[in-house]
Amino acid sequence: MTESPAQAAAQGHTSRARQYLIIFFVLFVLTVLEVAVAYIRGHRVEIVVVLCALAAVKAACVALFFMHLKWETRVLRATVVIPLSLPVLYALVLITEAAWRRLTL
Amino acid sequence: MQAAAQAHGHSHSREIAWPPDHLFGRASAGKIAMWIFIVSDGLSFAGLLLAYGILRGESEAWHHPGEPELGIAFTALLTFLLICSSVSMVFAYEAAVEQRRGRAALFLGLTALGGLLFLLGQYSEYFGILHPGLTKEGLVFGQSAYASTFYVITSFHGFHVLSGTVYILVTLVRWLRGAATAGQIELLGLFWHFVDLVWILVFTLVYLIPPGP
Numbered sequence: 001m002t003e004s005p006a007q008a009a010a011q012g013h014t015s016r017a018r019q020y021l022i023i024f025f026v027l028f029v030l031t032v033l034e035v036a037v038a039y040i041r042g043h044r045v046e047i048v049v050v051l052c053a054l055a056a057v058k059a060a061c062v063a064l065f066f067m068h069l070k071w072e073t074r075v076l077r078a079t080v081v082i083p084l085s086l087p088v089l090y091a092l093v094l095i096t097e098a099a100w101r102r103l104t105l
Numbered sequence: 106m107q108a109a110a111q112a113h114g115h116s117h118s119r120e121i122a123w124p125p126d127h128l129f130g131r132a133s134a135g136k137i138a139m140w141i142f143i144v145s146d147g148l149s150f151a152g153l154l155l156a157y158g159i160l161r162g163e164s165e166a167w168h169h170p171g172e173p174e175l176g177i178a179f180t181a182l183l184t185f186l187l188i189c190s191s192v193s194m195v196f197a198y199e200a201a202v203e204q205r206r207g208r209a210a211l212f213l214g215l216t217a218l219g220g221l222l223f224l225l226g227q228y229s230e231y232f233g234i235l236h237p238g239l240t241k242e243g244l245v246f247g248q249s250a251y252a253s254t255f256y257v258i259t260s261f262h263g264f265h266v267l268s269g270t271v272y273i274l275v276t277l278v279r280w281l282r283g284a285a286t287a288g289q290i291e292l293l294g295l296f297w298h299f300v301d302l303v304w305i306l307v308f309t310l311v312y313l314i315p316p317g318p
Binding site for chain 2: 013015016017020021024027028031034035037038039041044047048051052054055058059062063066067068072073076079080083084087090091094095098
């Protein structure tokens, strides 16, 4: 009997349910950590750096595991990551420029 | 038709071959199209967030007297809700691939419910349901860069949640009718996870970063 494409896909499919639950737990813990860090007073620069790092890790978890980028081809990963890295680079340039201006003026 | 093809130097006996490329066929046209959309939409959000960063970084005072602070605890709950809906979406896709139709429909329904509750939460944050919303507390669009960037960024994201929820409901109906495939649910999932991913960044940059000295 010839199997349908759906049956063939189901047979070749490896369940990632456990992995998804681990990522859910990681996202939950990081969100709690973010909120806790946000309530700390003082040390603003350090807090901003930590919050941005936590957000980057959470976003990477979603993109790699939930959006399946981890299992995609390198060329697809590069097609997504390179253009979306450019605004981050631009932001870093602007932050550096602003910091430099404040130090020198 | 054949005459026309022959007139152009083609014949039906010769098949058109795709140039040898080991990547050909590794991603469907629909998936590539969805990723192109996500990247371009992501750049739109990046533009908004960069403008927000520049305005906030250059302002003498971000919060003006009389303007309320944004509620972190309530928004953290909305963030958790979106994360839960992302998990239910991946389980819907898993079930769809395994052809467990009822389970896939259930998880799609739960994901849509997550989207609707998020929208309800955002409405409550803006206009108030059980408590006065930000608009009544003095955060008025057009009154300050703080207010305007807040409403532009969060409502643009909210529009994505709304369109994502409609997309989920349409796919759910098509799935129940047997007209949707697991591949289409994967594309839907890509969009929904993107909405979640953007919210992670918006939550951090707009809500969590403390005001300057």
